[in-house]
Amino acid sequence: MDPRDLWTEALAGVLARPMRSALTTLGTVLGITTLVITIGVASTAGNQIVGRFDALTATSVTVKVPPAQPDSADTVPLVDWSGTEAVRRLAGVESAAALGDSATTNSVQVRANDVNAPGDTSGQTLAVVAASAGLPAAVRGTMTAGRFYDAGNLARHDQVVVLGDQAARLLGISRVEDAPAVFFKGQSYTVIGVLGGIERERRLSTAVIVPPTTGADRLGLRDVSLVLVNTALGAAEQVARQAPIALAPGHQDSLTVVAPPDLSKARDGVQNDVNGLFLVLGLVSLVVGAIGIANVTLVTVMERVGEIGLRRALGASRRQVAGQFLLESTTIGLLGGIVGAALGIAVVVCVAVVKQWTPVLDLTLAFGAPLAGALVGLLAGLYPSLRAARMEPVDALRAPS
Structure with missing residues (x-):
């Protein structure tokens, strides 16, 4: 057939x-x-x-602080830079750090030298933020070069900065042994370290990080805008309830808390x-x-x-x-x-x-x-x-x- x-x-x-x-x-x-x-x-x-x-295993708690009103008669900040110490004492907290930024420091011209030569491209527009000394652990980062500033630098109001790894690459700084300097806002600051491997607030990889005392003196970064908290597994919900009270007793309702979803x-x-x-x-x-x-x-x-x-x-x-x-x-x-x-x-x-x-x-x-x-x-x-x-x-x- x-x-x-x-x-x-x-x-x-x-x-x-x-x-x-x-x-x-x-x-x-x-x-x-x-x-x-x-x-x-x-x-x-x-x-x-x-x-x-993945949401269950998240152990990150973020507390957002509203900006201070310019015409407010109350000069006491809602959250003090030392407030993170109270948060660290909470059960289940592994690390905590405070950040401060403002509209005037989100785009700052930063240069790796103070010579304005024709065709020079060493200047970059970067964000400048203030952060407490516990920032590397709070963002789960590591120091790829040098060190992070400590309590002594804060107490002395030292003009030192730590660069995010991307910011350091843009500025052409890879080593800090020779104490390189960066220049912005008419001031020079010594680079003492480079922070890399940032897992939280990755915008900090392209930022210049200054001590809060130096930021308050020279850049107007007086107020805390964000608090980053890392907790033990299962403690995020409890810490999310307690952290605002520890940071701003009596004004905890003014803070916004971002926490992992409820386990149930x-x-x-x-x-x-x-x-x-x-x-x-x-x-x-x-x-x-x-x-x-x-x-x-x-x-x-x-x-x-x-x-x-x-x-x-x-x-x-x-x-x-x-x-x-x-x-x-x-x-x-x-x-x-x-x-x-x-x-x-x-x-x-x-x-x-x-x-x-x-x-x-x-x-x-x-x-x-x-x-x-x-x-x-x-x-x-x-x-x-x-x-x-x-x-x-x-x-x-x-x-x-």
């Missing part, structure tokens, strides 16, 4: 029973769809769950993600099962045309014929629900034993699975049973057996 003739015969065979072919094709489509959905939804839900657990809310979110994932997979699997039952029942009707015709000839009504096939498909669904629930419970228990987990079984779902299977079988058998009921006795008896 020529391949074209073979294709023609195959196509004719498919089109001879279009509904059966359509159901068979739909079963394959849903099977492949289930595979794609399983992989895609599992990856999506997995990413969502990982994101939630994250747990509920993860549970909802998992439940949603398996609910979608379960529903798609039920649809595939329904298509399979419908396909098998329709095939059964086609193969039992003679039997249907004989029953109709002997006096069986359309309702009785339809009821017979509906009952058959419902029985198939019921048996499938019972076997599926038993296998599902067995698989859950086996996986839990292998993984040394505690098996968690929903008895409502286990006992309701047979009823769900029966309902799926009932719905799947509607069309085949109606097809059988519409057969006329004479046409059914004339059909080939």
Whole structure:
């Protein structure tokens, strides 16, 4: 047989029973769809769950301090630079530091020398911020060169700075052994260190960091604008409640706290993600099962045309014929629900034993699975049973057996 003739015969065979072919094709489509959905939804839900657990493990708390009002008669700052010491004494706090910046120091022309030669590109526009001495630990950074200023530099109001690693690269400073200087706002400052590997407040990698005492004297950076706190795992929520009180007793409501999400809310979110994932997979699997039952029942009707015709000839009504096939498909669904629930419970228990987990079984779902299977079988058998009921006795008896 020529391949074209073979294709023609195959196509004719498919089109001879279009509904059966359509159901068979739909079963394959849903099977492949289930595979794609399983992989895609599992990856999506997995990413969502990982994101939630990343939020859980976050131990960073940020306290934002509103700027002081220029016309305020109260000259006492809302948060003092020494307030971080009170925060460090809180249970669960591992490190804390305060930052101060202003609109006038966010874009400052900084030069690596004080010679204005034609074509010289050593000047860069950088942010200048004041920070307390505990900044490296608070931003989870490391000193790639030199050291960070200490309490002695603060007490002496030394004109020293620490550069972020990107700022140092822009200014062409890689070593601090020779005490290089930078110049801005008409003043010279000695570079004593370079801070790199910054994980929090990464904008500081392109900033010039000055001691708060020097910033207050020469740059007007008197007020704290941000407090960074790192906590132990699980202590962020408690520290987020206590830090504003420690920083501004009596005015804690004026501060804004940014903290990781509540553990119970994250747990509920993860549970909802998992439940949603398996609910979608379960529903798609039920649809595939329904298509399979419908396909098998329709095939059964086609193969039992003679039997249907004989029953109709002997006096069986359309309702009785339809009821017979509906009952058959419902029985198939019921048996499938019972076997599926038993296998599902067995698989859950086996996986839990292998993984040394505690098996968690929903008895409502286990006992309701047979009823769900029966309902799926009932719905799947509607069309085949109606097809059988519409057969006329004479046409059914004339059909080939």
